[in-house]
Each structure stands twice: as C-alpha cells, then as structure tokens.
Amino acid sequence: MRDYFLLFMAAVVVNNFVLTRFLGLCVFFGVSKNLNASIGMGMAVTSVMTFSSVLAWTIYTFVLEPLNLPFLTTIVFVLLTASFVQLLEMVIKKYAPALYKLWGIYLVLIATNCIVLAVPLLNVQNQYSFFMSLVNAIGSGVGFALAIILLASLREKLRLAEVPKPLEGLGIAFILTGMLALSFFGFSGMIVL
Amino acid sequence: MSTIIAIIVLMTAIGLFFGLILAFANKKFAVEINPLIHMVEDILPKGQCGACGYAGCQAYAEAVVLDNKVSPNLCIPGKAEVAKKVAELTGKAVADVESKIASVRCANPISIAIKKYKYSGIKDCLAASIMHMGPKDCTYGCIGFGTCTKQCHFGAIKLNQNSLPVVDARKCTGCGKCASVCPKKIIQMIPAKSHVEVKCSSKDKGAIARKHCSVACIGCGICKKLCPYDAIRIENNLAIVDSSICIEKCEKSICLEKCPTGAIKNN
Numbered sequence: 001m002r003d004y005f006l007l008f009m010a011a012v013v014v015n016n017f018v019l020t021r022f023l024g025l026c027v028f029f030g031v032s033k034n035l036n037a038s039i040g041m042g043m044a045v046t047s048v049m050t051f052s053s054v055l056a057w058t059i060y061t062f063v064l065e066p067l068n069l070p071f072l073t074t075i076v077f078v079l080l081t082a083s084f085v086q087l088l089e090m091v092i093k094k095y096a097p098a099l100y101k102l103w104g105i106y107l108v109l110i111a112t113n114c115i116v117l118a119v120p121l122l123n124v125q126n127q128y129s130f131f132m133s134l135v136n137a138i139g140s141g142v143g144f145a146l147a148i149i150l151l152a153s154l155r156e157k158l159r160l161a162e163v164p165k166p167l168e169g170l171g172i173a174f175i176l177t178g179m180l181a182l183s184f185f186g187f188s189g190m191i192v193l
Numbered sequence: 194m195s196t197i198i199a200i201i202v203l204m205t206a207i208g209l210f211f212g213l214i215l216a217f218a219n220k221k222f223a224v225e226i227n228p229l230i231h232m233v234e235d236i237l238p239k240g241q242c243g244a245c246g247y248a249g250c251q252a253y254a255e256a257v258v259l260d261n262k263v264s265p266n267l268c269i270p271g272k273a274e275v276a277k278k279v280a281e282l283t284g285k286a287v288a289d290v291e292s293k294i295a296s297v298r299c300a301n302p303i304s305i306a307i308k309k310y311k312y313s314g315i316k317d318c319l320a321a322s323i324m325h326m327g328p329k330d331c332t333y334g335c336i337g338f339g340t341c342t343k344q345c346h347f348g349a350i351k352l353n354q355n356s357l358p359v360v361d362a363r364k365c366t367g368c369g370k371c372a373s374v375c376p377k378k379i380i381q382m383i384p385a386k387s388h389v390e391v392k393c394s395s396k397d398k399g400a401i402a403r404k405h406c407s408v409a410c411i412g413c414g415i416c417k418k419l420c421p422y423d424a425i426r427i428e429n430n431l432a433i434v435d436s437s438i439c440i441e442k443c444e445k446s447i448c449l450e451k452c453p454t455g456a457i458k459n460n
Contacts, residue, residue: 059207063203067199067203069196069199069200069203072200072203072204075204076204076207079207079208079211080207080211083211083212083214083215086215086218087214087215087218090215090218090219090222091218091222093222093224094222094223094224095222097224160315160317160320161315162316
C-alpha cells in the first residue's frame with residue numbers, strides 16, 4: 001500500500017510530467033487560457049491515460065513480450081493510443097452527449113499528446129506491475145491536471161495585470177511555467193523510487 | 194528472417210484489429226447530425242459574440258435548425274442578409290432584423306473631466322468604478338479605461354486621444370458586448386438609423402450636473418418643448434429621445450440647435 005501511495009505522489013508532484021519532464025506542453029499552453037476549459041482538459045487526460053495505460057500494459061505483457069518483440073513498443077503504443085482516443089470519442093459522443101460537449105474538443109487534442117504515450121512507455125521501461133501502471137497513470141494524469149489548473153488560474157489573474165507588450169499572451173505564460181517548474185523542482189529527490 | 198516476418202504479421206494484425214474496431218465503431222456509434230446545422234453555421238459571421246443569446250455561432254446554428262420556435266433573425270452582426278439566408282435554409286419566415294449600433298452616452302472624457310481623486314490602480318473600468326463610483330466627479334460618466342474596447346470582437350470601438358470610447362459605425366455590428374460590460378451603462382444600443390442622440394447619462398439635478406461637466410444634459414426640457422413630434426421626454430433629469438418617432442418624422446433636428454449645453458448631438 002505504501003509503495004502505491006509513494007508512486008502516486010511521485011507521479012503527481014515529484015516527477016510531474018509537465019513541470020519536471022516538460023512533456024505535453026502544446027496542450028498545456030493551448031488550453032490553459034481559462035479555468036473551466038483546463039479542468040475539463042485535466043479530467044479528459046487523466047481518464048484517457050488510465051484506460052490507455054491499462055490497454056498498453058495488456059498488449060505489452062501478453063503480445064509483445066511473449067513474441068520477443070519489445071522494440072516495437074513505441075510504434076505499437078502510438079497506434080494504440082491514437083485508435084483508443086478515436087474510439088473513446090465515438091463512444092462518448094453516442095452515449096454521453098453532455099460529456100462530449102464538455103470534453104469533445106479536448107479528446108482530439110489528446111490523441112497527439114505525448115504524455116499519453118509517455119506514461120505507458122515509462123510503465124514498461126520501469127517494469128511496473130498491472131496495478132503499479134494503473135496508479136502511475138492516474139497519478140500522472142492528476143499531475144497534469146494540477147499543473148494545467150495552476151497555470152490557468154494564474155493566467156486568468158494575469159488578464160488584469162499590465163504585461164509588457166512583447167510578452168503578452170504566450171510569452172508571459174512561458175515565463176510563468178518556468179517559475180512553476182522551478183518551484184516544483186523543490187520536490188525533486190523527495191521520493192526516490 | 195523469422196523476426197521480420199513476425200513484425201510484419203504482428204503490425205498488420207494490430208493495424209487491422211484497430212482499423213476494424215474503429216470502422217465498426219464508426220457505424221455502430223454513428224451520431225446523426227443534421228447537415229443543415231453545418232450549412233447554417235457556415236453562413237453565420239463566426240464572431241462568437243453571443244448576441245443571439247446562445248453560446249456561440251455553432252450553438253445558435255444547432256438551435257435554429259432543431260428548434261422550431263427559434264427565430265432565424267437572432268444574429269444581429271449578420272444583419273438582414275444572414276437572417277434571410279438562415280430563414281431560407283431552415284424554411285422559417287423571415288422577419289426584419291433591426292440593425293443596431295452602440296452609442297456612447299458621455300461626451301466628457303476622463304482626461305479633461307473634473308476628478309474626485311487620482312486613480313492609480315488596475316486599468317479597468319470595473320475595478321475603478323468600485324472605488325467611490327470611479328475617479329470622475331460625475332458618477333454617471335465614462336471612466337475611460339476602455340473595458341468596452343477590449344470586449345469588441347470586431348474592433349469597432351476604440352478610445353480616442355482623450356480616452357473617450359468612439360464607435361466606428363462602419364465596423365459596429367450591434368452585438369451589444371460593449372454595452373453589457375460597461376459598469377456605468379453609458380453605452381446603449383440604438384437603431385443604426387437614428388440621427389439624434391443625447392450624449393449624456395447623468396441623472397443628477399441640473400445644477401449639480403452642470404457643476405460636474407460642461408456638456409451635461411441638465412434636464413431643462415427645452416428640447417422637449419421644441420420638438421414638434423413629442424419624440425423627446427425627460428426622465429430623472431435626463432432627456433431621452435424616442436428614436437422610433439424621431440427617425441420617421443424629423444429631418445430638421447431643432448433640438449440640436451437649441452440645447453443650451455450641447456448635450457444633444459448628431460449621430
């Protein structure tokens with residue numbers, strides 16, 4: 001139990017994908033203009049990542065490893081996450097139109113988000129068990145949600161500030177992210193896995 | 194060799210597997226979308242201003258196609274042209290769109306006006322208006338930080354060199370976004386054809402209004418008396434022009450000439 005908790009916390013803060021590994025930045029900047037959209041995006045990424053990691057773990061353990069083809073992992077996972085996101089989009093559109101209205105536009109963005117690919121790859125690299133992969137995926141998703149919600153809240157406040165002309169928009173967002181990343185570096189080394 | 198074959202077989206199998214699943218899902222989970230919605234959306238101006246009362250152009254397109262009660266003339270920026278096309282597509286009766294324009298009802302810019310205090314906070318009208326109703330002596334007047342200009346999707350309202358918002362009649366689509374954010378409610382939507390408007394929102398008594406501002410409406414009622422068509426009335430010490438009467442009947446605009454403070458202006 002303790003191991004799972006540590007793994008979860010490590011994924012959320014210590015090894016935060018956005019702020020310490022700098023992955024998934026295009027979505028991170030694209031959807032962090034307002035708070036509501038960023039919450040939707042955070043939830044969508046978390047759920048997609050959880051499902052696709054489970055799927056990826058299954059395929060790796062039952063197909064790639066027995067066939068002795070682990071070098072195909074990356075390409076198979078790309079295929080897998082992209083198709084899975086497409087499938088999920090269709091299912092949600094059909095059975096939960098309200099949810100689709102909230103998440104729909106983000107789901108397409110997630111298909112090309114590198115975090116969704118990175119998490120299953122790292123799970124395999126670190127040889128996590130099924131439950132460890134699951135916990136790692138959820139933790140990474142929560143970490144992404146935390147980072148994007150933090151940035152979105154900051155950017156909403158920024159609207160009232162006087163930002164120097166050349167830095168308006170993305171420029172100041174990059175600086176803010178740098179500061180957030182610096183503060184998250186304070187967590188580094190806290191949990192060694 | 195055997196590895197290569199294994200790779201080819203595996204990748205083909207996985208590709209086929211996901212391809213088939215997606216193809217199957219595409220049929221099975223297909224959601225029918227009325228193609229009319231896309232056609233209507235293409236016609237709309239895509240300013241996403243929300244003047245129609247829906248959360249953007251797509252939402253309005255959906256509503257106007259699916260709901261019989263939604264009228265095709267709600268898009269104000271699109272004016273009559275868009276309303277006609279939408280009505281044609283949806284098979285609804287066309288009603289006229291009254292094209293409107295934003296009118297700034299204050300003529301005393303903050304840079305010149307008498308002030309109560311020097312404001313040096315956030316440059317935003319809403320923030321400034323919280324502090325003792327704004328820095329201006331006249332509590333009804335324009336604060337001049339241009340919160341309205343930031344809202345305009347069409348670039349039609351700009352601050353002039355004196356920090357007074359000016360509406361560009363050619364660009365203004367009449368969506369009313371600027372009017373909705375003005376904390377002093379000095380921007381009002383008036384019919385685009387109006388030729389006379391009162392450039393003041395002060396509800397102060399004449400003497401006080403005059404003390405605050407040299408171009409204020411003091412509610413003297415001269416315009417009301419002179420107007421041959423009774424298009425002007427005085428409410429709360431402020432002259433109000435009934436544009437429905439004014440546009441149709443009057444060409445002379447006698448009120449303009451006789452206003453003692455010059456608060457009534459040509460639009």
